[in-house]
Amino acid sequence: MAIFDYLKLNDLSSVEQEIYRFIVNNLEKIPYMRVRDIADGAHVSSTSVFRFVQKIGFHSFPEFRFYIGTHLENVRQDETKKHIGIEERVNSLNMGIFHPDVEYQIKNMAYALRDSDCILFMGMGASGAIAQYSARKLASLGYLSIALDDLTYPIRSFLRRDQKNVIIFLSVSGETKELIEVIAGLEDKNIVKKYCITLNKKSTLAQQCDYSIEYEIKEERKDIYLDLTSQLPSIAILETLISYLKDFRKDQ
Template identity: 35%
Template sequence: MAFLGKVDFMTLSETERVIYRYLSDNYEKIPILHIRDIAQESHAGTSSVMRLIKKLGYTSYPVFQAFIQEKQRETFLNMDYFDLLSTKGYPKELVEKCQDLVFEILRSKIIVFLGLGSSGSICDYAARRFATLGLNALSITDPTYPVESRLSETKRNLIIAISISGGTSEIFEILQRLKPNAEDCIASITPSQTSDIGKISHISINYEIEERRVNLHGDLTSQIPSLFIIETLSEMIYEKMMTP
């Protein structure tokens, strides 16, 4: 994270590198962190924290905090939140891909949505919305769930994986196990068509989104694109059902 300050990593001690990584992972908290908090979480002394701050080019910790706070304010003011609603992030063939997936949805006996974390929440919403349309849809957000046994007694099933990274190993492993069944269709809603999940899918609906992480494992990536795709699919299905 270069905006912490310019520094030659070769000049940093191992302790200072640990402190630097902690600051990078907790960038948004810096304005409210006390120097002793940083020292405690980095298992270092306050003097080590101050040495790093000075190597980053700041005369004191309050000056460093003020700089980071101003950078955060500028970032906030420069964000165009309506970009999340722009069509620029979707492929030109979005409608055609959605139509292909709607065809599979309407011919499938069971529709399974697969996802973990925030994507799992979208799966729950999608399954409920499709069930409202009278479709046999369910959401699986537990990778240990025996999905194969649920699908073993039916043919022509549809599995829709939702993933921000496109590489969620637990989801990919499930899809690998289901892939050999030629009568089932695998689809995915994920930013990358060339990801593991995208490549294993028969139909992959993609979009562009900036992945945002906080505190290393915290995911703040927007789910608006995947939600929009789910809404589009359900509207297409509803229109077909209402057409004589």
């Protein structure tokens, strides 16, 4: 489990977000730092650091530092575990990691995409690469499908009121700040249907989308903030979705 995966950035003030970012970017140093060191590094007051530590569930700063140190040690132990071969990795992709109604969920999304005039895929990092892959396959089938990993792009230029628009967000955690900001930046959210594929059904992203498809798999990270979680479940969902859309094209 990723550290602080229970936090929602939208629930943090701008000061608390600065503290959060400094801590995440300097995790290896935190067990050896004082409150003042973190305050100086985040350009906030020591009182703000104390309040942040308490807000995220710790009674004291030493307790917080101990938690970080223990978490780092657990990560190091996980990184020394045996290599996972292809058989074990493929066997991990079983129906138990999906919602019991996942086939219905995918088909329901496919019907929405079939009738859409514009389909946008959005994601960052590995999710962004899969967004590109999925958009390209749909474009090959004749759908107007575009993938964007530059989340500052003015996407409203694609979302005309006289057409049916869909955005599919791809995010393992469902807490990708930039994706959440994209939704917040949509002035008229009624002109686009928002879907997401994510590990966390209770995430901020899933809650702000009209529809979500979730899966369960252990998160894998290096240095805490580098996401190495398997994308096989997400790819399986998308390949099934694309298969339905391919069949719809055949029927026309």
